[in-house]
Amino acid sequence: MVIRAFVLILLVLSVTSYFIPVENVIKKDNEVETPLLVFNDSTMYTLTTDSMNRIVYAKEVYRFEKRDVMHEGALTLKNFDSKNNYVTDVLYSDIIVKREDIYKFFKNVRFKREDFISLNTDELFYNAKEEIVTNTLPFNGNYYNNTIKGDNLYLDMKSYFMKSNNTHFEIDMKNK
Template sequence: MDMRIFTSVLLLLALGAYFFPVENLKKNVLEKDLPLVIFEKPIMYTLNEENVNRMVVSSHAVKYQDRDEMFNADIILKNNDKSKDFNLEKLKADTIVKKGDIYTLTNNVNYKRDNFIQLDTDELIYDDIKKTAQNSKPFKGVYNKHTLNGNSVFLDINSDFITAKNTHFEIDVTKTQKGKK
């Protein structure tokens, strides 16, 4: 009789354990955002048939499943469109996060196109496909030796269109003769 009670209790415990939900602890460890690769002092070149399109230099780069993070990074983009009259665009920031073709630059951001456009801000979102740059934080800029300050900016690189909110624009009206000021 005692053996029947013992086996019945074991059967009930086994059935209870079978239907009782158990969390998988290994699954929670894998769900954490772990880097796939970490690079120290990387330099990346993007090439086409004719020349180097892009050069990325940073102190550290971390590749995750869905994004790339670069620290103390410089991105140099070369103009390949012959109809445009500039050579290089330079993006520089303390932190750059790249998701797809969108670059989010934060902390000490500097955007420069040759010698005629320069923006300094703390945030800039650059779309590599649409060739647009925008932010929602205060910025200081220079456009053809004229100063430009404001709260947010949108720059369309394809059409050379700039729009900004709460802007203060100072135009340098000093005339120069050839070689003289």
């Protein structure tokens, strides 16, 4: 009799435990994505049929499945301006994150076009497909020998149209 009760209790417990849903909880915070490839002192060139228009240099590059993370890098862009003159734009940064055609620059970002404009900020976003540079943080820089400061930069690299919010532009009257 005791054995029948024991077997019956085991049967009831096994049937009820079969129908109780079990959640497979995986904590995503504990997952660390490992890079597919790691490069040191790397240089990447983008070639077209006409020329080489983009060079990316970085001390360390980590290639993940959907993004590339670069440390102490620079992006050099070679284009023609509106007057069909050859210009070189260089974006320096401590950290660069690239997803598809979007480059995100973080920490000590410096933008330099030839010898007449330079901008400094802590974040910058470059869309390589549309050739547009934006940011959401304050920036400062020089335009020829004049000083420029502002917020929320928008810079179209094709037409070289630039705008920002709260812009302060100081013209140096000593150098004419």
